[in-house]
Amino acid sequence: MKLPGSPHVAYRGDVLMLEDCPVADLAARFGTPLYAYSQGAMHSALAAYQRALEGRDHLICYAVKANSNLAVLQTFARAGCGFDIVSAGELARVLAAGASPSKVVFSGVGKTRAEMREALDVGVMCFNIESEAELEALSAVASETGRTARISLRVNPDVDAKTHPYISTGLKGNKFGIAHERAVAVYARAAALPGIEIVGIDCHIGSQITEIDPYLDALDRMLDLVEAIEATGVTLHHLDLGGGLGITYTDEQPPSAGELIGALLQRIDVRGHGHRKLMFEPGRSLVGNAGVLVTEVLYLKPSDDADGKHFCIVDAAMNDMARPAMYEAWMGIVPCRLRDGPPVTYDVVGPVCESGDWLGRDRALAVQAGDHLALLSAGAYGMSMASNYNTRGRAAEVMVSGGEAWLIRERETPAELFRGEHLLPT
Ligand code: LLP
Numbered sequence: 078m079k080l081p082g083s084p085h086v087a088y089r090g091d092v093l094m095l096e097d098c099p100v101a102d103l104a105a106r107f108g109t110p111l112y113a114y115s116q117g118a119m120h121s122a123l124a125a126y127q128r129a130l131e132g133r134d135h136l137i138c139y140a141v142k143a144n145s146n147l148a149v150l151q152t153f154a155r156a157g158c159g160f161d162i163v164s165a166g167e168l169a170r171v172l173a174a175g176a177s178p179s180k181v182v183f184s185g186v187g188k189t190r191a192e193m194r195e196a197l198d199v200g201v202m203c204f205n206i207e208s209e210a211e212l213e214a215l216s217a218v219a220s221e222t223g224r225t226a227r228i229s230l231r232v233n234p235d236v237d238a239k240t241h242p243y244i245s246t247g248l249k250g251n252k253f254g255i256a257h258e259r260a261v262a263v264y265a266r267a268a269a270l271p272g273i274e275i276v277g278i279d280c281h282i283g284s285q286i287t288e289i290d291p292y293l294d295a296l297d298r299m300l301d302l303v304e305a306i307e308a309t310g311v312t313l314h315h316l317d318l319g320g321g322l323g324i325t326y327t328d329e330q331p332p333s334a335g336e337l338i339g340a341l342l343q344r345i346d347v348r349g350h351g352h353r354k355l356m357f358e359p360g361r362s363l364v365g366n367a368g369v370l371v372t373e374v375l376y377l378k379p380s381d382d383a384d385g386k387h388f389c390i391v392d393a394a395m396n397d398m399a400r401p402a403m404y405e406a407w408m409g410i411v412p413c414r415l416r417d418g419p420p421v422t423y424d425v426v427g428p429v430c431e432s433g434d435w436l437g438r439d440r441a442l443a444v445q446a447g448d449h450l451a452l453l454s455a456g457a458y459g460m461s462m463a464s465n466y467n468t469r470g471r472a473a474e475v476m477v478s479g480g481e482a483w484l485i486r487e488r489e490t491p492a493e494l495f496r497g498e499h500l501l502p503t
Pocket of ligand 1: 143
C-alpha cells in the first residue's frame with residue numbers, strides 16, 4: 078500500500094515502518110498515544126530548501142510553532158537553520174536547543190514589552206513588526222534599555238492564499254501585518270524612531286498553500302513596496318517571504334520547495350532584486366510529513382442499524398491532535414500492521430467527552446481492539462497544539478533515525494498536570 082507524504086513512512090510487507098523502525102514496536106516500547114518522528118524526513122525536507130537557495134545570501138528560519146520539541150529544534154539548529162519564534166517561551170526553547178539568537182526572528186501580533194526586553198537582551202536578529210502601536214512600544218523598550226531593535230515590517234499584501242479561512246493570514250480582513258497602503262508611511266516613522274534599526278521587510282500569507290501563484294502575487298506586491306520604500310532613502314537588506322508551503326495529507330499536490338523557490342527566484346531576478354538576502358519561515362513543510370501519531374484501538378462499537386455509524390475508539394484524542402476537530406482537517410489513518418479481512422467503515426474517535434472529538438470520519442479499516450493505528454503527516458501542529466483537556470497527560474515523543482529511536486519527551490503524569498495548583502486553606 079502506497080502512503081501519501083514522506084518516503085520515510087512506508088509499509089515493508091504488512092508492517093508500517095518509520096525509517097527502519099516498525100511503528101508497532103515503538104508503540105510497545107514507549108506506550109501510546111505516541112508521537113514518532115523521522116529525523117531523516119526532517120533533514121531531507123530542509124535540504125530541499127537549502128539546495129534551492131544555494132549560492133544566494135539566505136536564511137531559513139524554521140517556524141517553531143509547528144513542532145517545538147527541543148530535539149526537533151536541535152536537529153534544525155545543527156543543520157544551519159535559524160528560527161521564527163512568536164513568544165518568549167519559544168525563545169527559551171530555541172536557546173535551550175543551542176540556536177544562535179543572531180538567527181532568530183520574532184514574529185507575532187501581540188508581543189508583550191517583557192518579551193521584547195528578553196529578545197533585546199539576547200540580541201535576536203530581527204523583530205517582525207505587525208502594527209504601528211507595536212513599533213512605538215518596541216522603540217520605547219529599546220530606548221529604555223539602551224539597545225537597538227533591528228526590525229522589519231510584516232506587510233499584509235492583501236492576496237488570497239486559497240487555503241482554509243483559519244490559516245489564511247494575508248488578506249485585508251486578517252489581524253496580521255501592516256496594511257500594504259500604510260507601509261511606506263510606517264517605514265518613514267520607523268526610520269525616525271529612537272532605538273530602531275530597519276533591516277528588512279516581510280510577509281506571510283497563510284498556511285497549507287498548495288499553489289505557487291499566491292506567492293508570486295505577494296512577491297510582486299512586496300517588490301513594488303521595496304522599490305517605493307527604498308526611493309524614500311530607507312535600505313532594506315532582507316526580504317522575508319514567510320512560510321506556508323503545503324504538504325500532502327491525502328491527494329494535495331503542492332509544489333516542492335525547489336519548484337516554489339525556483340519560481341520566486343526567477344521573478345526576483347527579473348525584477349532586479351537578486352542581490353537581496355532572502356528569508357523563509359517554513360514550519361509544516363519541514364516537519365509535517367516526518368511525524369506520525371501512534372494510537373491503540375481500545376474498543377470497537379458497531380451500530381445495529383443498517384445505516385448507523387460504527388465507531389473505532391482509540392486512546393488518542395482531540396487534546397493530542399486538534400486539527401480534525403478544529404479545522405475539519407483530513408489526516409490519513411492506517412494500521413501499523415495490515416490484517417486480512419474485510420474492512421469496516423468507522424469513525425475513529427478518542428476518549429474525550431465531546432462529539433467534536435474525532436480523528437477521522439468514514440475510514441475503511443480492518444482492525445481489532447489492541448491493534449495500533451498511525452495518524453499520518455502528524456509532525457506539524459500536532460504535539461505543539463496538544464492540550465491537557467480532560468486532564469489527559471500529553472503524549473510521549475520519540476525521534477527515529479535509521480533503526481534507532483530516542484525518547485525526546487516523556488509522557489506527562491497526572492501529578493505533573495496539577496503541579497502548581499493549590500487547595501484552599503481549611
Ligand atoms: N511565519 C508566520 C508568521 C506564521 O504565522 C506561520 C504559521 C509560519 C511562518 C509557518 O507556516 P507554515 O510553513 O507552517 O505553514 N495550526 C494550523 C496552522 C497555523 C499556521 C500559523 N502560522 C494547522 O494545523 O493547519
